[in-house]
Amino acid sequence: MNRTILHMDLDTFFVSVERKHDNRLNNKPVLVGGVGDRGVVAACSYETRGFGIHSGMSMKMARMLCPEATVIRGDGGMYSNESKVVSEIISQTVPIFEKASIDEFYADLSGMDKFHDSYKMSLELRDRIKRESGLPISFGLSTSKIVSKVATGEAKPDNQKKIEVGEEKMFLAPMPVQKIPMVGDKTNKVLYNMGIKYVKTIQEMPVEVMAQVLGKNGILLWNRANGLDNSPIIPFHERKSISNERTFGKDTGDMRRMREMIRAMGENLAYQLRSGNKLTSCVSVKIRYSDFNTFSKQVKIPYTSADHVLIPKIEQLFDQLHNRRMMVRLVGVNFSDLVTGNHQINIFDDSEERLNLYQAMDHIRDKYGTDDRGNSIISWATTLGIPNISSMGNPFNGDPPIIPAHRNA
Incomplete structure (x- = not known):
């Protein structure tokens, strides 16, 4: 049986949300991202694209190409909330859906034609999203995820396209x-x-x-x-938290070892967030002493998946917690209040160099796996003999350098 797969994409999502909250931005060139010269464009309105601007470009270059553009730093929390509104509407309408990113969705409508025309249903869903969220959205409908995604791209902006069975090629x-x-x-x-x-x-x-x-x-x-794609729809379930903890083989009072351990935990959890297109807004640290008394402390932060934001918070919480002259049995780190969204949201704070660094570190993990011995990414990669990794310094202090060697690690 031929499948019926719907792909939906919120048009220029960050820009559309900003325009929803400030209609003075309508029909004007808008850039969302890091506002400094070293920032990166997270999203750009259609009015800027004729100047050759695209997401991922340095903000300095984008402002040179289109000096009349309005530059907005962006609000990750606001975008996540708007995405939740759309997710809720879709969940109430279709039997199963996948949230591919903060602004992109798939739904499996296979077999629905027995009860309701799938294309008509898709039109009604699009109209409801536009009416209740106030955001423009496009969709593609076909027999596979790939063809539907391409169809959505061809339908944009704010439109729809159906590819009939047998016309995919x-x-x-x-x-x-x-x-x-x-x-x-x-x-x-x-x-x-x-x-x-x-x-x-x-x-x-x-x-x-x-x-x-x-x-x-x-x-x-x-x-x-050739339009052949049987990849399944992955049902959307919002994961609320991720955590990691380590019980030492022998109770320890070695502060350097414990700080290295929680730093490595934080790095690996942040990597999991980025790999799963997740962001966290709550960080907590746990300590269990040798007498089995356990203490934890947490802090709320803006949504992020960035090491340079998360690691200092983890270390700060650990320093506040560790206030007893007693050996430690266990340490743990937890990220909670998770929402769907990729690292693009953090471009509002990040420099191009820092984004390159994260891509390099994540590429190392993708190739070599994650370290489970409590080593941070720098010390772990150094033991693997990866070139130049030891010369990075502390990636959480200031803007790190671009490290081309890691792209081929």
């Missing part, structure tokens, strides 16, 4: 290969060197050729180019 064929999710700059360069500019060329190639050039990713790319 025809729909994708004339598009540039960059339109296929997973084709980044590196893959696009490989395809360009092969003379492949459009999806139709991939469709006409034997899958074996793509596999020979790109391995398993080549097979995946060939399937996507």
Whole structure:
């Protein structure tokens, strides 16, 4: 049975939320992100794109390209709340949905046509979201997640597009290969060197050729180019907290060891947040002494998944908690009040260099796994012999340098 997959994307989400709360921004060029020269563009209105501006660009460059743009620092908490409103509307309407990010959703409407036209249902859902949230949203409807996502991109801004069963290949064929999710700059360069500019060329190639050039990713790319995608909808469940704790083999009073342990816990939990597209607004630390008396302390913070925000809070809580002249049996760290949202939200505070650092550290973890011996990312990576990692210094003090070597670690 053919599936019916709906993909919905809130248009220029951060900008739309700002305009909802200040209609003076309507129809004007708007940039959301870090307001300083070293900040990064988190989102930009359609009015700025004709100047060559895009998300991820340095704010300094964006302001040079479009000096008349209004620059807004952004409010991660406000965006998360607006996203929750839309999530609640969708949950009340469809049988199962996936929240892919703070502004992107999938829903499985397979079999619904027996009771209600799926396209009509999608239109009604879009109208309700616009009416009750006050935000523009686009959708694509097809037999797979990939084709629906591409259809949404073609429908924008503030519109919808349905791809009929059997027309998936025809729909994708004339598009540039960059339109296929997973084709980044590196893959696009490989395809360009092969003379492949459009999806139709991939469709006409034997899958074996793509596999020979790109391995398993080549097979995946060939399937996507042909509209073949059976990836499931992952049901959305809001996780409330994540935590980590460690019982020492022998009770300890070594402050340096304990601080290194909670720092490593915080780094690994922050990495889990970023990997799962989550943000936290509550940090807590726990200490259990050798007499089994247990104490904990927590602090509320703006939504984040950034090490340079979380680690100092963890260390501060630990220093406040550790006030007894007694050996320690256990330490633990907990992040709670989680919401869906990726590290893009933290671009309001981050410099381009810091974002590069996080990408480098997360890439190291993706390749080598996480350390479970209580070592921070710097000391752990140094033991692995990763070049230049020991020269980073403390990544939580000031703006760290760009470290190109780590991108190939």
